Ligand SMILES: [Zn+2]
């Protein structure tokens with residue numbers, strides 16, 4: 001096994017990689033936006049059309065006709081009221097004139113001056129005009145009240161029709177809302193039908209090529225797709241559903257992480273395994289069960305993980321290295337090297353004498 005040394009590069013390079021990963025994420029996000037743009041542009045239901053289908057045309061026509069008539073009557077009432085006001089003004093004027101004439105006559109009678117014929121005629125004319133005005137005023141009042149009655153009747157009729165139309169509009173609105181919701185769900189479904197397969201591909205590729213040097217590229221691709229999917233779900237599904245989708249996704253992610261760590265401990269990776277074996281060999285303890293490796297000069301000694309470095313080991317040059325099996329668990333700890341026929345560590349990758357490499361299971 002070769003030492004796995006990765007070139008880290010200068011900080012400028014590392015920063016550039018992160019920066020461009022971010023840029024790539026944004027670009028992929030845009031691209032996905034263009035992909036689903038046409039779907040988003042699909043027209044939804046048209047309220048005007050639905051309403052037209054729900055409203056009875058006869059009622060609508062009648063309502064329009066009534067509104068026109070009511071407006072007409074209102075205008076007429078306004079005209080007549082105006083005329084009445086003008087008549088009223090003129091009557092008041094005539095009344096003043098006649099009062100003045102009467103005053104003059106009274107003063108004349110006191111001075112024994114008789115009312116001239118012309119003055120008499122003037123007075124009579126004014127009186128006639130006044131009476132006629134009053135008559136017309138009364139007539140106008142009658143007409144106005146009749147028109148008002150007519151108008152009120154029409155208004156009542158229109159209100160009745162309005163109520164019926166409102167009921168029909170309510171049905172139209174309900175149908176529109178149902179159709180709108182269906183339309184939105186359809187849009188969401190279509191967009192997800194495009195995005196989810198991309199996300200699945202991204203997830204699979206990321207999982208497979210975790211150790212690839214082009215991992216940042218894949219990461220940008222996967223992250224952008226994931227964000228886009230989240231945005232679409234958030235936009236089209238009500239918050240109450242989005243909550244469940246989110247918690248489900250988080251659950252899956254956390255469960256996946258947990259499984260990863262559990263597996264790391266249960267099935268340690270080779271480098272971790274070698275590290276663990278190396279430390280055990282250094283302390284002359286069986287890497288598998290930690291039972292002391294009593295071979296060579298240590299054959300009659302006793303030690304533990306803590307005391308191993310403090311003891312004095314009797315040196316004896318006669319001691320030859322020999323193959324050794326842990327008496328406790330039966331693991332082969334020293335064995336004959338197939339290339340140099342000397343004794344080597346059975347659980348470390350390289351032979352201490354010739355450097356021959358073996359696979360550590
Ligand atoms: Zn052992």
Ligand SMILES: [Zn+2]
Pocket residue numbers: 337338339340341342344351352353354355356
């Ligand atoms: Zn060897």
